[in-house]
Amino acid sequence: MASKKIFISVDMEGITGVIDWAETESDKAEYQYFRKIMTDEVNAAIEGALEKGATAIVVRDAHGNAKNIIPDQLHEKARLLRAWANSPWVMMEGIDESFAAAIFIGYHAKAMTAQGTLSHTMRGDIFDLRVNGISLPELGWNALIANHVNVPVIFVSGDNLICQQARELIPGIETVAVKQGFGEANLNLNPKAAQEKIRQGVASAMEKIDKIAPFRLKAPYTMEIAYKKTRLANQAAWYPGAERKNDYTVSLTCENFFDCMKFLYFVG
Ligand SMILES: [Zn+2]
Numbered sequence: 483m484a485s486k487k488i489f490i491s492v493d494m495e496g497i498t499g500v501i502d503w504a505e506t507e508s509d510k511a512e513y514q515y516f517r518k519i520m521t522d523e524v525n526a527a528i529e530g531a532l533e534k535g536a537t538a539i540v541v542r543d544a545h546g547n548a549k550n551i552i553p554d555q556l557h558e559k560a561r562l563l564r565a566w567a568n569s570p571w572v573m574m575e576g577i578d579e580s581f582a583a584a585i586f587i588g589y590h591a592k593a594m595t596a597q598g599t600l601s602h603t604m605r606g607d608i609f610d611l612r613v614n615g616i617s618l619p620e621l622g623w624n625a626l627i628a629n630h631v632n633v634p635v636i637f638v639s640g641d642n643l644i645c646q647q648a649r650e651l652i653p654g655i656e657t658v659a660v661k662q663g664f665g666e667a668n669l670n671l672n673p674k675a676a677q678e679k680i681r682q683g684v685a686s687a688m689e690k691i692d693k694i695a696p697f698r699l700k701a702p703y704t705m706e707i708a709y710k711k712t713r714l715a716n717q718a719a720w721y722p723g724a725e726r727k728n729d730y731t732v733s734l735t736c737e738n739f740f741d742c743m744k745f746l747y748f749v750g
Contacts, residue, residue, distance in 0.1 A: 486582045486691075487538040488531045489633065490560075491573050491624060492524055494545035495590035495600040496640025498660040498676040501668050503600065508547055519673050521552045523587050523639065523660075526677035528557040530684030531585070540581075544573035545588070570743035573620065574627040583691050584628045585684060589640035591647055592619030593710075597663040599641040604750040607714050609730070611750075612706040613742070614699045619644060622651050623746070625697035630739045634694045637687040639680050641668065654694040656687035703742050704735045707749060718749035 494506045497520045504510040528539050539560040543551045548565050556562055563576045571577070577584060591598030593608055603611050603620060611618050613626065621644060625635045637656045638648045645657035660676040661668045671679070687694075708731040709715045718724060718732040724745070725733045732749065736742045 485537045485580070486535050486688075487540070487580055488536045488688075489574075489577045489581045489584045489628075490524060490527055490531075490539065490541045491544045491584065491586050492520065492541060492551065493573070493586070493588040493590065493620070493640075494520055494550060495588065495602075496644060496660070497523055497588040498673045499670050500588075501599060501666075506546060506600070508550070517550045517552060518555070520550055520588060521555045522673065522677055523680055524551060524560075525555075525557045526680040527585055527587055527637070527639075527684045528560050530681040531688055532557075532559060533681075534685050534688030536688065540576050542573065542576050570740070570747035571627065572747065574624050577628060577631055577633060579631045579633070581631070581633045583636045583688070583694075584625075584633050585636060585687070586621055586624065586638040586640070587680070589619075589621050589638050589644045589648075591641060591643040592617065592622075595619075595643050595647075597665065598643045599661060599663045599668050601643070604746070607710055608750065609708040609710045610706075611746075612708075613703055615704075616651075616699065618651070619647050621648050622697065625652060626699065626739060627743060629696035629698050630743070632696055634691065634696045636691055636694050637684050639676070639683065652694065652697050654690060656683045656690070658683040701739070702735050702737050703739055704733060705742050705745060706731055706733045707746075714749075721745060721749055724749075
């Protein structure tokens with residue numbers, strides 16, 4: 483059997499039930515409850531992948547301090563990448579050409595999405611991130627990183643609006659919306675029901691691996707970052723090669739996508 487390695491990047495704002503930043507912050511009491519649900523949702527994805535022939539699983543904890551998933555409660559077939567490496571790979575650290583597909587769990591809509599649950603882009607200071615004119619949520623950016631090593635993104639779970647944004651960028655991607663935003667509120671699935679849907683969704687996605695193309699844009703890549711604060715544009719404009727577009731927007735054009743990754747790592 484050919485090897486079928488699966489990479490799973492896990493955020494927390496799109497985990498079932500999460501509605502408040504405090505629920506995603508490790509120094510808050512309510513966080514302990516939601517990190518357990520986060521771990522269970524990753525396990526559901528792992529089960530779906532294993533059912534359809536995954537031969538190895540790497541889980542990248544990709545929220546906050548990147549030490550959220552509970553190691554001894556994670557499926558024993560998976561290896562867990564914890565903490566930040568301080569490299570441009572960030573939420574995709576650990577992926578390489580050997581993986582057959584990538585899966586995103588607990589993802590959220592991009593900054594400024596009305597009705598999005600805890601919607602933001604990167605550290606929260608970005609108003610809009612565009613590559614070649616296309617506005618991207620973290621999912622889109624991370625899918626471009628996956629494409630840099632030729633890996634397709636086949637599945638996402640999170641709020642209903644990141645699912646919609648994912649389908650607009652990646653035709654054929656399987657999505658499971660575990661909650662729907664109503665202003666500052668959201669309507670959630672039962673966590674157990676969400677896990678069952680994630681298991682089934684990942685299993686169907688595994689059957690489409692060869693039909694879903696990596697998310698690819700054409701070089702050269704022109705990145706535009708619009709900030710919520712002009713102070714950050716002042717700073718980013720000093721990056722070598724960067725160009726100031728207006729009071730709050732900085733741009734950089736790269737031939738090699740890895741140069742874009744380095745740029746966002748320093749100015750995101
Ligand atoms: Zn997060």
